[in-house]
Amino acid sequence: MEYCRQYHIYTMWLCENKEQVVLHVEVVEGVEQTRKSSQASRQEITSGKSSRVMGICDEVRNDAGENVDRVGCFPEIGESSESFAGWDIVPCNPYIGNNELSVNDCEGTQGDLDVDEYRGTIAYPGVDNYQGSPVVEPDEVVDVVEVEWDDGIDMRVKQEFDSKCEVQDLVDRAVHKHCFEVATIKSTRKLLVYKCRSIGCKWSVRVATEKGSDRWSVRTYNKMHKCSRLTTSTSNIKKKGTPLLVASVVHEDYPDEYETPIPKMLIGLVQRRLSCEVSYSTTLRGKKLAVADLRGSPEDCYKMLPSYLHMLEKMNHGTLTRLECGEGNKFKYVFFALGASIEGFQVMRKVIIVDGTFLKTVYGGVLIVATAQDPEHHNYPLAFAVVDSENNASWRWFLQTLKTVVPDHPELVFVSHKNKSIIKTVGEVYPNTKHGYCLWHMSQNMKSRAYGVNKKEVAAQFRECGRIYTEVEFLRVYHEFRIRHPECDEYLDESVNDCKWARCYFPGERYNICTTNFVESINGVFKDQRKYSLLPLFDSIIAKICEWSNKHRKATAEVPPTQKLVPYVYKLLHTRCEIAKKLPVTELNSFMLEYTVIGEDGKRHMVDLRSKSCSCRRYDINKYPCKHAIAATMFHVKTSEVDLHECCSRYNFSENWVTAYCKTIYPVPNTSALEVPTHISGRCVLPPDYAKKKRKNSRG
Numbered sequence: 001m002e003y004c005r006q007y008h009i010y011t012m013w014l015c016e017n018k019e020q021v022v023l024h025v026e027v028v029e030g031v032e033q034t035r036k037s038s039q040a041s042r043q044e045i046t047s048g049k050s051s052r053v054m055g056i057c058d059e060v061r062n063d064a065g066e067n068v069d070r071v072g073c074f075p076e077i078g079e080s081s082e083s084f085a086g087w088d089i090v091p092c093n094p095y096i097g098n099n100e101l102s103v104n105d106c107e108g109t110q111g112d113l114d115v116d117e118y119r120g121t122i123a124y125p126g127v128d129n130y131q132g133s134p135v136v137e138p139d140e141v142v143d144v145v146e147v148e149w150d151d152g153i154d155m156r157v158k159q160e161f162d163s164k165c166e167v168q169d170l171v172d173r174a175v176h177k178h179c180f181e182v183a184t185i186k187s188t189r190k191l192l193v194y195k196c197r198s199i200g201c202k203w204s205v206r207v208a209t210e211k212g213s214d215r216w217s218v219r220t221y222n223k224m225h226k227c228s229r230l231t232t233s234t235s236n237i238k239k240k241g242t243p244l245l246v247a248s249v250v251h252e253d254y255p256d257e258y259e260t261p262i263p264k265m266l267i268g269l270v271q272r273r274l275s276c277e278v279s280y281s282t283t284l285r286g287k288k289l290a291v292a293d294l295r296g297s298p299e300d301c302y303k304m305l306p307s308y309l310h311m312l313e314k315m316n317h318g319t320l321t322r323l324e325c326g327e328g329n330k331f332k333y334v335f336f337a338l339g340a341s342i343e344g345f346q347v348m349r350k351v352i353i354v355d356g357t358f359l360k361t362v363y364g365g366v367l368i369v370a371t372a373q374d375p376e377h378h379n380y381p382l383a384f385a386v387v388d389s390e391n392n393a394s395w396r397w398f399l400q401t402l403k404t405v406v407p408d409h410p411e412l413v414f415v416s417h418k419n420k421s422i423i424k425t426v427g428e429v430y431p432n433t434k435h436g437y438c439l440w441h442m443s444q445n446m447k448s449r450a451y452g453v454n455k456k457e458v459a460a461q462f463r464e465c466g467r468i469y470t471e472v473e474f475l476r477v478y479h480e481f482r483i484r485h486p487e488c489d490e491y492l493d494e495s496v497n498d499c500k501w502a503r504c505y506f507p508g509e510r511y512n513i514c515t516t517n518f519v520e521s522i523n524g525v526f527k528d529q530r531k532y533s534l535l536p537l538f539d540s541i542i543a544k545i546c547e548w549s550n551k552h553r554k555a556t557a558e559v560p561p562t563q564k565l566v567p568y569v570y571k572l573l574h575t576r577c578e579i580a581k582k583l584p585v586t587e588l589n590s591f592m593l594e595y596t597v598i599g600e601d602g603k604r605h606m607v608d609l610r611s612k613s614c615s616c617r618r619y620d621i622n623k624y625p626c627k628h629a630i631a632a633t634m635f636h637v638k639t640s641e642v643d644l645h646e647c648c649s650r651y652n653f654s655e656n657w658v659t660a661y662c663k664t665i666y667p668v669p670n671t672s673a674l675e676v677p678t679h680i681s682g683r684c685v686l687p688p689d690y691a692k693k694k695r696k697n698s699r700g
Contacts, residue, residue, distance in 0.1 A: 196227060305685050330685075
């Protein structure tokens with residue numbers, strides 16, 4: 001004979017109408033049972049005498065967790081006494097502890113059952129004086145109520161869509177968001193039919209193309225579901241997220257924006273919004289698809305390019321655009337310069353910095369940028385172009401197109417790195433201009449030729465040589481540099497001309513521009529946009545220029561009317577005046593306005609106010625007074641108030657700064673916003689040939 005302190009009894013039965021299941025669980029303390037009687041009971045109960053006996057068994061365990069015996073399920077209450085062979089029905093008073101029973105109906109709603117007195121409890125064979133909790137059954141049968149619920153799509157009959165994908169996206173979003181499943185019954189080029197996957201549910205939608213049109217319309221639509229979400233939410237059939245689903249979420253949270261969060265952030269956004277799991281690669285494809293939806297696929301961008309350039313000219317008066325195609329009407333070059341930038345460049349220093357950067361698209365290419373510097377020393381983008389590569393033909397085409405808006409002039413200066421194609425074509429297209437090299441790029445070439453030393457210090461020392469103003473000081477410092485780093489002599493003698501990079505020897509008006517950092521910073525701004533296709537790239541460029549223009553326009557309005565110089569030069573001269581007032585000045589010729597000034601270093605400097613020059617060369621190159629020129633001007637005027645704006649170049653006047661940003665730059669609207677002539681919209685531009693990249697063979 002075995003004893004156990006806890007005895008678990010499971011009872012399940014059906015109501016008379018067989019529509020409701022009641023589960024009864026008991027925990028019996030101090031139960032005593034023999035194996036012989038339980039074995040006999042199990043055989044009779046599992047023999048299937050009654051069709052209502054539930055086939056569920058459980059194990060009886062003691063406190064130590066060891067198996068004691070197995071107890072079969074009780075048959076249904078109200079069954080004949082033969083079904084209870086081996087069991088004793090002992091009359092007793094009903095007892096209900098502190099626990100209440102509740103029964104879940106088939107629709108998932110809970111209802112509390114009133115407990116009536118039951119005439120007895122079931123006693124186990126071989127167990128003496130057992131009184132357990134009574135078996136409870138409901139007073140009345142609860143009818144099953146079917147609940148209808150809306151799918152949340154908000155579609156209507158005869159509603160039209162632009163494409164089949166738009167309908168699929170709408171249904172797919174609703175499936176994930178409102179927790180139901182659909183089956184695609186038919187999907188062709190002209191017909192799309194969906195039905196609910198649950199048996200008996202009448203939800204369905206039928207969409208077909210309009211006769212003689214590419215648009216799709218809803219023919220039949222039943223939006224109400226009769227299925228239960230309990231089945232669909234726990235189903236093993238889980239639809240995975242698609243790039244189209246990710247793109248729809250991106251459009252909802254970031255409408256008409258090309259710059260969206262990184263895929264890792266979008267994964268969480270899709271999960272919270274649609275309760276759908278997506279992989280990193282799917283999210284990345286959806287992110288790219290969202291960008292393509294705004295202006296079309298890369299192939300569509302080339303087709304729409306003529307219309308886009310036409311609308312750009314219409315929106316921005318004075319804008320110049322050029323499109324060059326090769327054999328088979330395949331894209332080759334494109335150029336645009338905004339009218340506001342062309343007009344603003346007329347009042348700026350005539351220095352243009354040019355450079356190119358690679359595009360990271362399927363079809364590749366190079367983005368060429370030409371920029372200037374406004375009076376406040378800010379970037380002033382002038383022209384952009386996309387070409388196949390950096391070669392003689394592409395640079396010649398770009399400069400020839402640029403020449404139509406910026407003509408050749410002796411005052412004009414180009415600054416670039418030492419690209420052979422740029423050097424050659426600038427001399428051919430702009431023979432009267434001066435061409436200087438980027439000091440930063442040349443210093444990086446010095447690093448590759450220096451050995452056994454700190455290469456960063458070598459590059460910094462070389463840049464210091466290039467920024468020196470006077471020839472005497474340059475020769476001294478440059479001579480020391482060559483003695484210290486003799487391994488750089490060959491490169492400096494054979495491939496570098498001093499007048500191309502040294503500030504003191506440059507023949508033109510280069511001002512403070514010694515590097516191509518201005519254009520490099522623009523390339524850095526559009527680092528992520530270089531992955532976009534053609535039209536999204538142009539949209540991003542124009543949007544950024546519009547942002548800069550509006551920002552600087554507001555800054556010009558904050559300048560007081562009495563301040564005639566731009567803030568950068570005004571603050572610089574304000575600081576220099578304090579030093580200049582202490583410098584001793586000697587007048588040499590009052591009629592020619594020639595003076596000598598002893599500087600802070602104790603050296604004597606010659607100042608000519610009529611020619612706006614000083615022997616330190618800072619006044620000559622920067623075009624605004626140095627400390628020595630300010631001291632000479634104070635001595636000449638001999639009044640407490642000195643107006644130094646007359647000593648500066650006109651390119652430093654605040655009125656020119658206002659003129660540079662007076663025009664508004666407008667973005668390009670959608671193609672449907674403006675009417676495009678047929679001869680322009682009908683022009684078909686094909687994408688260039690895709691150059692396959694050579695990849696390394698994989699091992700294994």
